[in-house]
Amino acid sequence: MSAPVRIVHLGLGGFFRAHQAWYTGFDDGWGIAAFTGRSAALAEALTRQDGRYTLIVRGPSQDDLQVQTSIVAAFPGSDAAAWRDAVADPAVAVLTITMTEAAYAPGGVVADRLVAGLAARRLAGSGPIAIVSCDNLPGNADATAHVVHELAQRLDPALDEWVTANVSFVATMVDRITPRTTSEDVLDDDLVPVVTEPFTEWILSGDFPAGRPAWERGGARFVDDVVPHETRKLLLLNGGHSLLAYAGSALGHETVSAAVTDPQCRAWLDQWWDEACRHVPLPADELTAYRAALLERFANPRIRHTLAQIAADGSQKIPIRVVPVLRAERSAGRLPTGAARVLAAWIDHLRGAGAPVADAGAQPYEERAGSVREVLTLLAPDLDGDTELIAETERLLREAPVRR
Ligand SMILES: NC(=O)c1ccc[n+]([C@@H]2O[C@H](COP(=O)([O-])OP(=O)(O)OC[C@H]3O[C@@H](n4cnc5c(N)ncnc54)[C@H](O)[C@@H]3O)[C@@H](O)[C@H]2O)c1
Numbered sequence: 001m002s003a004p005v006r007i008v009h010l011g012l013g014g015f016f017r018a019h020q021a022w023y024t025g026f027d028d029g030w031g032i033a034a035f036t037g038r039s040a041a042l043a044e045a046l047t048r049q050d051g052r053y054t055l056i057v058r059g060p061s062q063d064d065l066q067v068q069t070s071i072v073a074a075f076p077g078s079d080a081a082a083w084r085d086a087v088a089d090p091a092v093a094v095l096t097i098t099m100t101e102a103a104y105a106p107g108g109v110v111a112d113r114l115v116a117g118l119a120a121r122r123l124a125g126s127g128p129i130a131i132v133s134c135d136n137l138p139g140n141a142d143a144t145a146h147v148v149h150e151l152a153q154r155l156d157p158a159l160d161e162w163v164t165a166n167v168s169f170v171a172t173m174v175d176r177i178t179p180r181t182t183s184e185d186v187l188d189d190d191l192v193p194v195v196t197e198p199f200t201e202w203i204l205s206g207d208f209p210a211g212r213p214a215w216e217r218g219g220a221r222f223v224d225d226v227v228p229h230e231t232r233k234l235l236l237l238n239g240g241h242s243l244l245a246y247a248g249s250a251l252g253h254e255t256v257s258a259a260v261t262d263p264q265c266r267a268w269l270d271q272w273w274d275e276a277c278r279h280v281p282l283p284a285d286e287l288t289a290y291r292a293a294l295l296e297r298f299a300n301p302r303i304r305h306t307l308a309q310i311a312a313d314g315s316q317k318i319p320i321r322v323v324p325v326l327r328a329e330r331s332a333g334r335l336p337t338g339a340a341r342v343l344a345a346w347i348d349h350l351r352g353a354g355a356p357v358a359d360a361g362a363q364p365y366e367e368r369a370g371s372v373r374e375v376l377t378l379l380a381p382d383l384d385g386d387t388e389l390i391a392e393t394e395r396l397l398r399e400a401p402v403r404r
């Protein structure tokens with residue numbers, strides 16, 4: 001028998017099924033009703049399989065197939081009535097989100113959906129709930145709270161007061177490399193499996209006023225402060241990914257594993273990590289171990305994580321993965337060549353090098369990509385008078401690979 005629905009998820013995709021749904025599977029008292037962002041296809045396919053799917057845990061030499069059953073209902077994001085009913089259900093205690101960074105823009109889809117759901121919950125008198133953003137955003141709890149309060153206040157100040165009294169925004173660091181599923185991954189008895197890596201990490205901080213699953217059974221950790229862990233992951237893993245996505249694809253590489261085994265890319269990655277590590281508030285030995293583990297994870301030749309997938313939405317990612325290091329290094333009086341290289345490689349990508357641009361926010365940057373200073377004016381106006389940084393970025397652009 002399926003578990004009762006006690007979690008609602010927004011952003012049914014690959015990562016959620018490799019991560020939060022997998023952790024929830026360790027506690028059979030908790031079922032999930034999951035909603036896609038937009039499309040109906042995945043919800044329909046999962047519904048035909050009664051929510052079951054196979055997690056293909058792909059190690060460097062073999063696969064471990066794990067059938068997952070924590071999703072008990074799947075809906076297309078367009079089913080607004082099902083969404084409101086699900087969030088209003090008094091049995092539901094937790095709402096998780098994986099909608100990508102861009103969806104948190106003010107007036108964006110995260111605010112819209114959450115406020116519609118919370119308004120229905122308030123009307124139904126269903127009481128408190130925890131909202132857990134699992135997107136790669138610094139301060140993902142605060143970012144979620146901000147867009148929810150902003151919209152609720154504008155629509156109905158009484159709803160905003162209810163949110164303040166009833167909603168707990170939980171901060172998280174999430175990590176499990178999960179490339180997009182391709183037709184080659186499909187199994188005889190499963191049209192919608194998910195391929196992921198063996199490594200997984202989940203660190204959370206915050207209250208769950210209506211209870212939560214025993215996610216620690218899968219290894220999740222509850223801490224007072226996620227910020228050091230989030231900074232470690234965003235700068236070293238995601239920042240390293242962005243470097244490889246732009247600089248590696250310009251060299252002709254297609255995947256993370258191909259790029260990281262190229263000695264040139266590897267040297268650039270080490271230089272970026274040396275600079276970024278100075279701004280991660282964790283002990284040096286922890287960072288050394290994390291870097292070593294990351295190299296193994298990135299090099300897994302059986303995980304086909306395309307640089308094009310990671311390169312998408314650079315206008316949302318560069319400001320949080322790279323700019324903080326540029327800023328901190330310049331404030332410390334250093335010229336960070338590794339960080340400037342990520343910036344230069346992204347500008348080169350906007351000019352047409354490497355992976356194609358797939359980014360709804362790219363246009364103003366593409367229009368200014370001929371001038372490093374003008375890109376900085378949009379990206380980090382406090383740095384657009386920094387002639388030394390601009391000259392270094394221009395030098396790196398002149399040295400950018402010619403093979404495209
Ligand atoms: N894939 C990973 O390795 C990974 C790891 C850690 C964190 N994450 C976080 O999870 C997010 C989702 O990753 P995924 O691999 O599941 O991606 P995905 O493309 O499968 O997207 C997940 C869901 O979000 C929806 N969506 C995306 N952008 C949207 C938009 N602008 N408007 C409406 N709906 C939208 C999609 O339709 C889908 O339902 C990432 O952006 C990241 O923040 C991913």
Ligand SMILES: O=P(O)(O)OC[C@@H](O)[C@@H](O)[C@H](O)[C@H](O)CO
Nearest residue numbers: 136174175176177178238241310
């Ligand atoms: O998923 P995105 O688009 O935010 O970023 C692409 C990758 O850097 C990211 O998905 C990592 O694989 C992930 O964060 C690993 O936990």
